[in-house]
Amino acid sequence: MPAAPFPAAIETHDLRRVYSAKPADVVALAGVDLEVAPGEFFGLLGPNGAGKTTLIKILTTLLLPSSGSARIFGFDAATDTRRIRRIMNMVAGGEHSGYGILDVREQLWIFSQFYGLGVRDGWRRVDELIEAVGLEEQSRQKVSTLSTGQRQKMNFARGLLNDPWILFLDEPTLGLDVAAARAVRELVVAWKAAVPGRTVLLTTHYMQEADDLCERIAIVDHGRVLAMGTPAELRQRVQRESIFRLTVDRLPGGAASLARLAGVLSASVQSAVATPDAPPSAVTVNLALADDAALARVIAMLSELGAHIVALQKSEPTLEDVFVELVGRGFADDDEDANETRGRQVARDDGGPGREPVDGLPEPSERDREPVETGRR
Numbered sequence: 001m002p003a004a005p006f007p008a009a010i011e012t013h014d015l016r017r018v019y020s021a022k023p024a025d026v027v028a029l030a031g032v033d034l035e036v037a038p039g040e041f042f043g044l045l046g047p048n049g050a051g052k053t054t055l056i057k058i059l060t061t062l063l064l065p066s067s068g069s070a071r072i073f074g075f076d077a078a079t080d081t082r083r084i085r086r087i088m089n090m091v092a093g094g095e096h097s098g099y100g101i102l103d104v105r106e107q108l109w110i111f112s113q114f115y116g117l118g119v120r121d122g123w124r125r126v127d128e129l130i131e132a133v134g135l136e137e138q139s140r141q142k143v144s145t146l147s148t149g150q151r152q153k154m155n156f157a158r159g160l161l162n163d164p165w166i167l168f169l170d171e172p173t174l175g176l177d178v179a180a181a182r183a184v185r186e187l188v189v190a191w192k193a194a195v196p197g198r199t200v201l202l203t204t205h206y207m208q209e210a211d212d213l214c215e216r217i218a219i220v221d222h223g224r225v226l227a228m229g230t231p232a233e234l235r236q237r238v239q240r241e242s243i244f245r246l247t248v249d250r251l252p253g254g255a256a257s258l259a260r261l262a263g264v265l266s267a268s269v270q271s272a273v274a275t276p277d278a279p280p281s282a283v284t285v286n287l288a289l290a291d292d293a294a295l296a297r298v299i300a301m302l303s304e305l306g307a308h309i310v311a312l313q314k315s316e317p318t319l320e321d322v323f324v325e326l327v328g329r330g331f332a333d334d335d336e337d338a339n340e341t342r343g344r345q346v347a348r349d350d351g352g353p354g355r356e357p358v359d360g361l362p363e364p365s366e367r368d369r370e371p372v373e374t375g376r377r
Contacts (some may be wrong), residue, residue, distance in 0.1 A: 093174025
């Protein structure tokens with residue numbers, strides 16, 4: 001009998017989260033269907049108020065869904081909270097967890113005890129991770145004196161203490177300088193590559209970060225998944241024509257000689273080219289082609305005209321182009337996570353499941369008030 005397939009790392013079906021409010025309910029999630037394979041690096045992009053934070057809180061057992069289902073490696077996020085918490089962890093950007101009077105090593109050891117590691121195993125694991133994230137020189141330094149980048153490295157070490165199967169990263173490079181952000185990304189990639197099956201779900205406002213790291217991406221808005229696919233697949237959604245910038249040493253007949261070719265949608269001279277590699281007569285032409293195949297006809301025509309290509313560059317759409325087309329606005333257009341902020345306020349007022357106190361840390365529902373069974377798998 002064939003073995004059962006390994007369960008999805010993340011699987012949601014018609015996942016909904018609605019906050020009761022007056023004069024109208026606040027819909028944070030409006031039926032999210034999502035599947036992430038074990039070992040996948042998955043990205044979640046969306047403007048403020050899209051539902052990203054609510055979705056992550058449900059997946060990490062911090063919030064109950066209103067309806068629908070969510071599973072992590074086959075465990076139900078609403079009922080199997082203990083099992084899920086033993087195989088997952090989360091690191092958020094701008095995180096300030098811990099005690100400033102402790103040094104880095106003491107801080108991480110305390111968390112190792114929260115995660116259920118034994119005393120000896122805890123110290124061993126702490127020292128391994130301090131070395132892995134490059135904080136050996138800061139291991140005896142007080143947490144309150146760490147730079148933002150050093151603190152985030154420590155947060156990553158904390159997030160890996162329980163050797164999670166799945167790691168949730170909520171804007172992990174938020175507020176970091178270029179060097180620190182690059183170091184954090186390298187840490188994540190190295191951790192994931194070290195053991196097959198390790199899974200990462202990333203939310204970020206940095207499009208290039210998502211493009212560089214994620215194998216697949218879901219774009220969400222108003223609590224719904226608008227599009228999902230590889231970065232290349234998503235970019236193809238807005239690639240209605242092939243755009244090329246072509247520089248030739250000369251162009252008898254001008255752009256009109258190219259514009260009449262089959263498959264050429266438009267051709268216009270951009271500017272004269274004044275570079276050491278190009279003659280004074282060189283020109284740059286912007287070409288819009290029906291498809292890449294039309295480029296062969298353009299090259300053949302240039303050959304007939306006796307023109308030689310100096311440079312050729314294809315203009316590709318970016319993830320930001322896809323995002324703006326699908327969502328209708330960029331990240332900078334939203335200053336406040338409106339739906340989720342209002343939802344959190346409603347939750348405080350009605351005391352319902354997922355109620356959050358003013359400090360922003362989720363308060364567990366009644367079923368979660370008992371101690372959580374922890375420990376490494």
